[in-house]
Amino acid sequence: MNTLMRLYPRAWRERYGDELVALLEEHPATLADLVDLMRGAFDARLHPQVPGASAPDKEMPMSQRLFALMAAAGGVLWMAGIAAWLTAPLTAVGDRDSASAMPMTALGIALMGIAIGELGTRPGNASSRTMGHVIAGTSVLFAVLLPLPYVLNQTDAAWGFIVLSLFGFPVVAMLGAGRGRMNGVIPTWLAVVIGVGAVTAWVGFGGSTPDSAKWVALLFGLAFILLGGQALTTARRSLEPVTS
Amino acid sequence: MRSALDSLGRFARPAQQVINVLAAGPRTPARIRREVGARCGDDLGPGTLFGTIARLERRGLVEVVPASEAPRTYRLTALGAETLEAQLASLARTAPTAAPTTSLAPSIGSTRRQGLTA
Numbered sequence: 001m002n003t004l005m006r007l008y009p010r011a012w013r014e015r016y017g018d019e020l021v022a023l024l025e026e027h028p029a030t031l032a033d034l035v036d037l038m039r040g041a042f043d044a045r046l047h048p049q050v051p052g053a054s055a056p057d058k059e060m061p062m063s064q065r066l067f068a069l070m071a072a073a074g075g076v077l078w079m080a081g082i083a084a085w086l087t088a089p090l091t092a093v094g095d096r097d098s099a100s101a102m103p104m105t106a107l108g109i110a111l112m113g114i115a116i117g118e119l120g121t122r123p124g125n126a127s128s129r130t131m132g133h134v135i136a137g138t139s140v141l142f143a144v145l146l147p148l149p150y151v152l153n154q155t156d157a158a159w160g161f162i163v164l165s166l167f168g169f170p171v172v173a174m175l176g177a178g179r180g181r182m183n184g185v186i187p188t189w190l191a192v193v194i195g196v197g198a199v200t201a202w203v204g205f206g207g208s209t210p211d212s213a214k215w216v217a218l219l220f221g222l223a224f225i226l227l228g229g230q231a232l233t234t235a236r237r238s239l240e241p242v243t244s
Numbered sequence: 245m246r247s248a249l250d251s252l253g254r255f256a257r258p259a260q261q262v263i264n265v266l267a268a269g270p271r272t273p274a275r276i277r278r279e280v281g282a283r284c285g286d287d288l289g290p291g292t293l294f295g296t297i298a299r300l301e302r303r304g305l306v307e308v309v310p311a312s313e314a315p316r317t318y319r320l321t322a323l324g325a326e327t328l329e330a331q332l333a334s335l336a337r338t339a340p341t342a343a344p345t346t347s348l349a350p351s352i353g354s355t356r357r358q359g360l361t362a
């Protein structure tokens with residue numbers, strides 16, 4: 001129930017939260033009530049009736065939460081893609097069958113790239129926002145390139161696209177982390193972790209790396225899960241009242 | 245004549261129901277929900293109920309009874325009572341053969357006598 005309540009604007013919760021809890025104590029929520037509460041939360045944000053309910057400085061921006069979740073989800077997809085690739089059966093020519101890993105990895109790259117581009121943006125700065133979009137867009141391009149040869153049935157060209165995408169995206173991620181560090185929105189330690197993660201991705205996909213060492217590429221995904229968690233935590237902390 | 249509730253979109257019907265219930269006197273949200281269910285057969289979900297109350301409160305049609313302990317109780321304001329009277333009068337004009345819902349009238353009167361017009 002607390003999770004549902006958090007969907008409502010803070011001002012709304014302060015005004016009606018206690019009454020809602022009292023109501024639900026008397027009438028335990030049914031499934032229809034839960035749906036109605038979600039609809040009510042959406043309405044409360046879209047059509048705020050309580051003064052201050054829409055004040056942006058009192059709420060974690062929805063976009064911040066969304067990009068944080070994208071970072072974490074992208075990291076998980078990246079790790080799942082790596083795991084699927086490294087546990088896939090070997091083909092006749094000695095490569096691993098990447099059919100199941102490819103979509104997860106591509107989607108992971110897209111989500112991670114959008115997240116690092118947007119989360120690294122300096123608030124209220126138009127040129128920084130544009131650069132964030134460029135980083136996000138480039139990452140999405142890498143994500144599209146990865147499965148493209150398979151979609152077009154041009155598998156002879158696949159290796160070039162894979163190299164471009166899997167080695168190019170970590171570069172973009174490093175740049176994005178460095179930019180976020182310079183903009184003061186990504187802490188130094190996290191920028192370093194993402195940088196190290198990018199290196200592990202290169203090592204993981206290196207042709208001479210033994211299979212057992214390729215698992216190190218999982219760290220790149222883990223770095224983005226940390227990025228998502230950090231973005232959520234920072235935004236929440238900034239909303240808490242300052243106590244003297 | 246356009247009612248003040250017409251602009252409430254999907255909340256117009258719940259708003260009418262809440263006002264009807266509050267015409268009988270101050271109520272907590274839980275009791276409002278219960279009585280709307282008993283009178284109309286509609287189950288006002290909690291999100292809809294508080295969305296309705298917030299709209300009515302913002303438009304000055306209902307208010308919290310001062311010094312009411314938790315959970316708060318709501319009552320009609322003078323404007324809310326007038327809105328309900330206007331709704332009933334409009335209904336009586338458009339449906340002259342229908343039996344008026346006279347049971348609400350004394351409640352409105354008593355609500356006003358309790359000093360809500362102040």
